Amino acid sequence: MKITESFSLAISNIFSSKMRSFLTMLGIIIGIAAVMVIVGLGNGMEGYITDSFASVGTNVMTVSITGSGSSGTVKEEEMFAIVEENPACFEYISPMVSMRSSVKIGSDTLSYTTATGVGEQYFDIYGYTVAEGRGFRYMDMEKRTRACIVGCYVDQVLFDGQSLGETLRIGGEVFTIVGVLEQIDDEIDEGGSDDAVYIPYSTAARLSYSGTVSSYIVTAVSDDLVDAGQEIIEDALYAILRSSNAYSVTTMAAMLEMMTEMIDLVVLILTVIAGISLVVGGIGIMNIMLVSVSERTREIGIRKALGAKERFILTQFVIEAAVTSAIGGIIGIICGYGLSSVASNVISNMMGETLTVAPSVVSIAVAFGASALIGIVFGFLPARKAARLNPIDALRHD
Amino acid sequence: MKTPLVEFRSVCKTYYMGEDIVRAADNISFSIYENEFVAIVGKSGSGKSTCMNIIGCLDVPTSGTYLLDGRDVGQMDKNELAEIRNEKLGFIFQQYNLLPKMNLLENVEVPLMYAGRPKGERRRIAKEMLEKVGLGDKIRHKPNQLSGGQQQRVSIARALSNSPSVILADEPTGALDSRTSREVLGMLQDLHQQGNTVVLITHDNSIAATAERIIRLADGKVIYDGPTEGAFSDEHMGGTGA
Numbered sequence: 001m002k003i004t005e006s007f008s009l010a011i012s013n014i015f016s017s018k019m020r021s022f023l024t025m026l027g028i029i030i031g032i033a034a035v036m037v038i039v040g041l042g043n044g045m046e047g048y049i050t051d052s053f054a055s056v057g058t059n060v061m062t063v064s065i066t067g068s069g070s071s072g073t074v075k076e077e078e079m080f081a082i083v084e085e086n087p088a089c090f091e092y093i094s095p096m097v098s099m100r101s102s103v104k105i106g107s108d109t110l111s112y113t114t115a116t117g118v119g120e121q122y123f124d125i126y127g128y129t130v131a132e133g134r135g136f137r138y139m140d141m142e143k144r145t146r147a148c149i150v151g152c153y154v155d156q157v158l159f160d161g162q163s164l165g166e167t168l169r170i171g172g173e174v175f176t177i178v179g180v181l182e183q184i185d186d187e188i189d190e191g192g193s194d195d196a197v198y199i200p201y202s203t204a205a206r207l208s209y210s211g212t213v214s215s216y217i218v219t220a221v222s223d224d225l226v227d228a229g230q231e232i233i234e235d236a237l238y239a240i241l242r243s244s245n246a247y248s249v250t251t252m253a254a255m256l257e258m259m260t261e262m263i264d265l266v267v268l269i270l271t272v273i274a275g276i277s278l279v280v281g282g283i284g285i286m287n288i289m290l291v292s293v294s295e296r297t298r299e300i301g302i303r304k305a306l307g308a309k310e311r312f313i314l315t316q317f318v319i320e321a322a323v324t325s326a327i328g329g330i331i332g333i334i335c336g337y338g339l340s341s342v343a344s345n346v347i348s349n350m351m352g353e354t355l356t357v358a359p360s361v362v363s364i365a366v367a368f369g370a371s372a373l374i375g376i377v378f379g380f381l382p383a384r385k386a387a388r389l390n391p392i393d394a395l396r397h398d
Numbered sequence: 399m400k401t402p403l404v405e406f407r408s409v410c411k412t413y414y415m416g417e418d419i420v421r422a423a424d425n426i427s428f429s430i431y432e433n434e435f436v437a438i439v440g441k442s443g444s445g446k447s448t449c450m451n452i453i454g455c456l457d458v459p460t461s462g463t464y465l466l467d468g469r470d471v472g473q474m475d476k477n478e479l480a481e482i483r484n485e486k487l488g489f490i491f492q493q494y495n496l497l498p499k500m501n502l503l504e505n506v507e508v509p510l511m512y513a514g515r516p517k518g519e520r521r522r523i524a525k526e527m528l529e530k531v532g533l534g535d536k537i538r539h540k541p542n543q544l545s546g547g548q549q550q551r552v553s554i555a556r557a558l559s560n561s562p563s564v565i566l567a568d569e570p571t572g573a574l575d576s577r578t579s580r581e582v583l584g585m586l587q588d589l590h591q592q593g594n595t596v597v598l599i600t601h602d603n604s605i606a607a608t609a610e611r612i613i614r615l616a617d618g619k620v621i622y623d624g625p626t627e628g629a630f631s632d633e634h635m636g637g638t639g640a
Contacts, residue, residue: 304480
């Protein structure tokens with residue numbers, strides 16, 4: 001008796017009681033679909049984060065000076081010097097001062113618009129281009145001018161595209177708009193990257209409470225030089241501050257890695273939880289197979305009388321369990337796929353960002369393999385019970 | 399003289415029913431040769447079911463020797479028993495014992511499938527056998543679409559499919575009316591005429607009378623073994639006047 005015949009027997013048995021087979025599969029279907037969606041969501045999130053980091057540039061480092069444990073401070077000139085002394089390693093540097101004060105146009109307060117103090121190279125780092133007017137110049141930094149550059153949301157929505165030369169107020173100070181940036185996001189939206197106001201960092205530092213600059217954005221010439229650059233900056237800062245707690249240099253690559261690891265961990269935990277439902281599904285299969293064995297005792301007796309060896313009966317029942325489980329797995333994969341695309345749409349609509357929830361080919365293969373394996377494992381016990389039935393008793397069974 | 403096809407040498411079978419030992423077969427010896435038509439007769443509890451199980455290689459003797467076609471069945475393991483059932487025996491049961499979810503063709507194919515015959519050959523033989531029992535036009539039907547007599551004919555076709563050495567019919571007419579019973583018995587006689595060895599197990603003397611030789615059992619012992627003609631005199635009926 002060939003294995004293919006065991007398969008066709010199993011399939012005809014499964015289809016002869018469709019409702020029961022479906023209910024038996026349900027646990028596996030739900031488990032597999034859940035695993036698929038979770039893994040898909042995890043992949044989608046990772047993809048989304050990787051993409052957004054890639055758009056910023058993985059050669060970017062963030063330097064943050066907290067000063068804790070040190071009596072020294074780092075002047076802007078000292079930071080600029082570090083970068084200028086290593087032209088082979090560093091490309092751009094920009095101080096960054098986040099403004100707490102809100103932006104006002106006339107008497108209206110803009111609750112979402114952010115104001116940031118930046119250096120003249122800031123737009124080069126992020127690849128933003130000035131569409132109208134001018135960018136920042138060295139003089140803006142040196143003279144602490146009240147000039148500002150706005151994102152295109154501010155220009156188009158708040159000033160009807162006529163913002164150049166107009167004024168707005170930040171923390172009570174009046175700034176004149178000297179430049180408008182090219183559109184950044186696919187759609188301009190309140191609170192998005194286009195809803196921003198940039199002012200010279202030196203002006204921002206004076207307006208802020210501390211009066212000093214504590215963060216910088218530095219870019220390496222290439223991704224390969226990020227680690228070397230990080231080391232140069234750290235060494236230089238240690239030489240000034242004499243405490244390794246007083247500063248931190250974070251690379252985008254390290255942040256990306258950290259976030260990816262976190263997502264992986266969350267996905268792993270959720271997958272394990274979903275995996276439990278697969279085990280429960282397996283127990284369901286075992287239960288139904290045990291019922292099926294006692295219902296089919298007479299059939300087993302007949303088959304044995306007609307010459308079926310124990311091996312054949314065992315194989316037949318194991319294959320039946322495995323095929324049931326595998327069909328459940330396939331349905332689960334299809335459901336998981338469907339749910340993933342629904343989830344993609346829902347999340348995309350909710351966040352206004354494109355997040356593709358895509359189950360990977362590997363996860364599909366693993367899900368299918370796992371479901372078949374569950375069938376084999378949980379089908380074995382009932383199958384062995386069937387195989388070991390005494391043919392005389394089995395034939396007499398009603 | 400040639401070797402017997404079925405040979406019982408002092409076969410005993412004992413069971414434990416709680417504390418008691420039941421001797422279902424008590425020192426039974428007989429030989430059945432090729433192309434014989436033998437009926438094993440006895441009331442319930444006479445040991446005929448035990449004999450049938452042993453002849454059918456579904457059970458092995460507790461002591462004594464059972465030789466089927468010269469091979470000692472008592473020494474065989476479960477797999478060998480399954481193999482020898484498949485090769486040497488054709489079963490016809492009282493309850494037909496067809497597989498309800500399969501059509502007639504597939505039912506008749508089962509022994510051939512376990513014998514490892516290729517699909518095409520199986521189909522051909524099964525079809526031929528069903529034609530032989532007069533059901534060639536119903537090969538795609540399911541057993542429950544047939545009458546009892548027709549189902550029993552399917553089980554005869556199935557028993558024949560593997561060209562067995564012995565056809566073992568256990569109360570083959572037990573579930574049939576008298577007309578279909580005669581039909582089925584006639585079929586067994588035809589098979590015998592065609593050169594098959596048929597062993598019929600029954601409690602019914604009138605049915606046993608179809609055979610050429612009768613082995614009568616009572617209390618696990620053989621009380622008559624001889625031609626049908628002499629089997630029904632009082633002295634050979636176990637004195638119970640049945």
